Amino acid sequence: MPAEANPAVLQISDLDVYYGARRRRRQALDGVSLQVSRGETVGLIGETGSGKSTLARTVLGLVPAAAGHIRIDGEAVAGYSRRQWRTLRRRGVIQYVFQDPLRSLDPDVTIEDSLIEPLLIQGVGRTEALRRVRPLLQRVHLDTELLARLPGELSGGQRQRIAVARALVTEPELVILDEPVSALDSANRVEVLEILKQLRAAGVALVFISHDLGSVAGIADRVAVMYQGRLVETGPTRQVITAPQHVYTRLLVGSAPTLHSAAADRAERAALRAALQHV
Amino acid sequence: MTTLSELEAPQRTPVSDAAPDQVVLAVRGVHIHDHVSDREIVHGISFELTPGKAVGIVGESGSGKTLTCRAALGILPEHFAVSGGSIDIVGHDIAELSPAQWTELRGSTISAVFQDPASYLNPSIRVGAQIAEVIRVKTGATRRQARHRALELLAAVQLRNPALVYAQFTYELSGGMLQRVLIAAAIAADPTVVIADEATTALDVTVQAEILDLLADLQERTGLALLVVSHDLAVVAQLCDEVLVMREGQVVEQGTTAEVLHHPQHEYTRMLIAEHEQYGLERYLHSELSAEVGLNRAG
Amino acid sequence: MVRRVFALRTGKLAVGILVFIAMLAILGPILAPHDPLGSTATTLAGPSGKHWLGTDYLGRDVFSRLLAGSRASVVGSVEVALVALVVGVIPGLLSVYLGRVFEWVSLRLADTLIALPFLVFAVAVTALLGNGITQAMFVVGVLVSPLFFRVSRAATLSVARSQYVELALISGASVGWIVRRHAWVKVLPAIAVALAQTMGVGFIIVSSLTFLGIGVQPPAPTWGGLLASDLNYLHFQPYAPVAPAVVIMATVWGCNLLADAIRDVSGENGRALVNSRKARSNRLAAQPLLVESSR
Numbered sequence: 001m002p003a004e005a006n007p008a009v010l011q012i013s014d015l016d017v018y019y020g021a022r023r024r025r026r027q028a029l030d031g032v033s034l035q036v037s038r039g040e041t042v043g044l045i046g047e048t049g050s051g052k053s054t055l056a057r058t059v060l061g062l063v064p065a066a067a068g069h070i071r072i073d074g075e076a077v078a079g080y081s082r083r084q085w086r087t088l089r090r091r092g093v094i095q096y097v098f099q100d101p102l103r104s105l106d107p108d109v110t111i112e113d114s115l116i117e118p119l120l121i122q123g124v125g126r127t128e129a130l131r132r133v134r135p136l137l138q139r140v141h142l143d144t145e146l147l148a149r150l151p152g153e154l155s156g157g158q159r160q161r162i163a164v165a166r167a168l169v170t171e172p173e174l175v176i177l178d179e180p181v182s183a184l185d186s187a188n189r190v191e192v193l194e195i196l197k198q199l200r201a202a203g204v205a206l207v208f209i210s211h212d213l214g215s216v217a218g219i220a221d222r223v224a225v226m227y228q229g230r231l232v233e234t235g236p237t238r239q240v241i242t243a244p245q246h247v248y249t250r251l252l253v254g255s256a257p258t259l260h261s262a263a264a265d266r267a268e269r270a271a272l273r274a275a276l277q278h279v
Numbered sequence: 280m281t282t283l284s285e286l287e288a289p290q291r292t293p294v295s296d297a298a299p300d301q302v303v304l305a306v307r308g309v310h311i312h313d314h315v316s317d318r319e320i321v322h323g324i325s326f327e328l329t330p331g332k333a334v335g336i337v338g339e340s341g342s343g344k345t346l347t348c349r350a351a352l353g354i355l356p357e358h359f360a361v362s363g364g365s366i367d368i369v370g371h372d373i374a375e376l377s378p379a380q381w382t383e384l385r386g387s388t389i390s391a392v393f394q395d396p397a398s399y400l401n402p403s404i405r406v407g408a409q410i411a412e413v414i415r416v417k418t419g420a421t422r423r424q425a426r427h428r429a430l431e432l433l434a435a436v437q438l439r440n441p442a443l444v445y446a447q448f449t450y451e452l453s454g455g456m457l458q459r460v461l462i463a464a465a466i467a468a469d470p471t472v473v474i475a476d477e478a479t480t481a482l483d484v485t486v487q488a489e490i491l492d493l494l495a496d497l498q499e500r501t502g503l504a505l506l507v508v509s510h511d512l513a514v515v516a517q518l519c520d521e522v523l524v525m526r527e528g529q530v531v532e533q534g535t536t537a538e539v540l541h542h543p544q545h546e547y548t549r550m551l552i553a554e555h556e557q558y559g560l561e562r563y564l565h566s567e568l569s570a571e572v573g574l575n576r577a578g
Numbered sequence: 579m580v581r582r583v584f585a586l587r588t589g590k591l592a593v594g595i596l597v598f599i600a601m602l603a604i605l606g607p608i609l610a611p612h613d614p615l616g617s618t619a620t621t622l623a624g625p626s627g628k629h630w631l632g633t634d635y636l637g638r639d640v641f642s643r644l645l646a647g648s649r650a651s652v653v654g655s656v657e658v659a660l661v662a663l664v665v666g667v668i669p670g671l672l673s674v675y676l677g678r679v680f681e682w683v684s685l686r687l688a689d690t691l692i693a694l695p696f697l698v699f700a701v702a703v704t705a706l707l708g709n710g711i712t713q714a715m716f717v718v719g720v721l722v723s724p725l726f727f728r729v730s731r732a733a734t735l736s737v738a739r740s741q742y743v744e745l746a747l748i749s750g751a752s753v754g755w756i757v758r759r760h761a762w763v764k765v766l767p768a769i770a771v772a773l774a775q776t777m778g779v780g781f782i783i784v785s786s787l788t789f790l791g792i793g794v795q796p797p798a799p800t801w802g803g804l805l806a807s808d809l810n811y812l813h814f815q816p817y818a819p820v821a822p823a824v825v826i827m828a829t830v831w832g833c834n835l836l837a838d839a840i841r842d843v844s845g846e847n848g849r850a851l852v853n854s855r856k857a858r859s860n861r862l863a864a865q866p867l868l869v870e871s872s873r
Contacts, residue, residue, distance in 0.1 A: 047483040047486070048453070048454070060748050062744065062747070062748075085750075086750045086752065087750070088750075089747075089748060089749060089750035090749070090750035091750075092749065092750075094748070095748065095749075096745065096748050098741050098745070100741070103740065103741045103742070104741040104742055104745055105742055106740075106742040106760055108763050108764070109742075109759070109760070114742075117746060117749065117751075117759070118749035118750075121746070121749050121750050121751050121755060122749075122750070166745075170749070185339035185340060185510055186339060186510070186550065186551055186554050187339070187550070189554065189558075190550075190554050190557075190558070193558055211483040211484055211485075212483075212484040213484070213560060214484070214513075214555075214558075214559045214560045215558070215559075217558065217559055217560045217562060217563060218557055218558030218559065218562060219558065237563070238563050241560055241563040241564065242563055242564070252485060253560065253564075254488070255484045255485045255487065255488030255489075256484055256488075256559070256560045257484070257487070257488070257491075257511055257513035257514045257516075257517055258513055258555065258559060258560050258561050258564065259512065259513050259516050259552060259555050259556075259559075259561060260516075260540075260561065260564075266492045266495060266496075269488055269489075269492060270492070273489070
């Protein structure tokens, strides 16, 4: 559970982001404010195009913000130059895990070299980097034998665990995970989720991006729901799931496939969809 | 919004070529063999579909669920062959079908919807024209009639502006809309059986629910028989009367949905259920599945 | 990658041909049994023990002239390829990173160069700069460079947009780091393909120019020049153009084979190709089984 006294590792306020050049300009984020405390796990939920990935990319400095403030580990990063970004990133405070580990690992680079890359960029020596990487493999339940292999020689589940391990080498305060388990089958999904739970227990803050409320329900302390570029609802996971306020959140809760869905839900969902047209 | 019940009666009602209790798709002890690795991939699967019934197959990738579907459609990839058991479609053993009979059967009796809708549609032809073509080939309708029927179908799959969608290309439509177009094409010739192989996997949950609801609607209104394949037990449970759980080509569990959910026999099924209870919404919704939640959801 | 090229039969053949041609270029003038410029009384003689490929209209030994002429052709085509490489690849890589203005200007320049017919242009330049194969080849190299520009730019672009490059950026990597660690390996095979292809094009151009008598003064032997002089005496020696034509064709073919082989084995496609061959051999092995089961 989030400790209120902890200072925020990430603080976003009134963030506006636009995409496209002049005429085709389209607002991707509209006045988004979100705070992630140390050691907290936040589920960021929204459909395709809702702006959840854009939010993550803006926080990482890959997309420029038009207005608003972002504080990472106390540093206000709005208006940072390339060089300043590089210095901040090299501290390794924030790391990112993509949905598809096959594309987020260079196919021509061995697992070992992919893992130590963030450390080498920081200027850590190769031997020292390797020494630090080994215990991480245990943390993600993988064998050191895999180090010499190429990503293509690993299974999907192994690759995703490598991607998680890579995000941990710099001992980050915050890891942003973009749909980290949706490409995995049940057994691997449970395994990756277990690893993430241990991370949370170790005090690492996690932002878990997904289109499915169900996939973050078991791990998130707090849930933030995005719809059409706006944050429409935030709250403790239990509260958002059991007492959703916004129409879209209600549709989300009603749509998540559960083992006990009843046929009667269909009419409710149809009504919510109709209601969403007028929001 | 137009629903299928409001559609004009098609030339041929789907139930007409199958009485309500007639088995429309029977898979009996089917084994599938891979001639490249010389291994058996599916070790015996059996189930029966009657009109209005839905059977679901759950399993991870490589469990043989997709091969089973492909076998039922007669489109097994090269080197794979049914090496045991039999498949009957509306009383015809598919092993004895000629290519011409297959062509006759596909679309008008059995059709399918797959995971990646964009790859099943031609990107340079307007989607409406592609549906109309299916209708013309399968029913011999005139251009005019086919267009009219295609528009009806697009409305039936709850696309908001059928005339607009009719004239659009695949790249102008979202994944959920494309999947709906594909469903419209799949039901264009009033098939008796539709196979949905991971049809909602690539979609957002809200869109997934919409597609599943649409399939349930069609099933109720037209007596369509559904074979639903997914890696998610919940998706299958939501739609189906009977569930098969597959693992490494073996059916490890088979029974009515309620039986499988409440009295799972196999360890793997228990793991699938535990995953949902532990990490899914169930944890919150069903620990306190009370009037309170019901109220909130209805409100 | 080199090992994988050799694993292909076409790769071995291509390298074999090119090594042979390269040896000719280095050792040819030494190996030549006769003075390529020395004329004898026996003009237009047929092939014999003394003159393997006969003699030409001035009684010079054709075989010796063929060997001696290889150097000009090889050096010329290598020059084309290297000039094109340097002029094309560097701006190609940089156009991705150096901002919009550089990108726009370099793209338009490449378009312009593509529009110029290089053979005609080479003729015009030699007229301006004096008759020399080096000048002509330099100009041709510059005119062929858009190929390298486009190839290296496309490869760099696809790498620059990949997730692993984004992850490296998030970890604070500099542009130099990304080029060294990620981009370079992916750009290399594409450039190797272009290089082998350009060598082939270079050969044709050198041969065409020397055929027209441009770039090399008449008594000096070249393959194109040989072909040209043979044509005048077709009447007496109908087979004469065959020998120079065959060496030119073999060399160009070797270059193209090598380009194909490199393309086939590199990157995702390469792996797919190797896999598909494996699958095909498995399929052939499984064929009897299939026939049996279908009965």
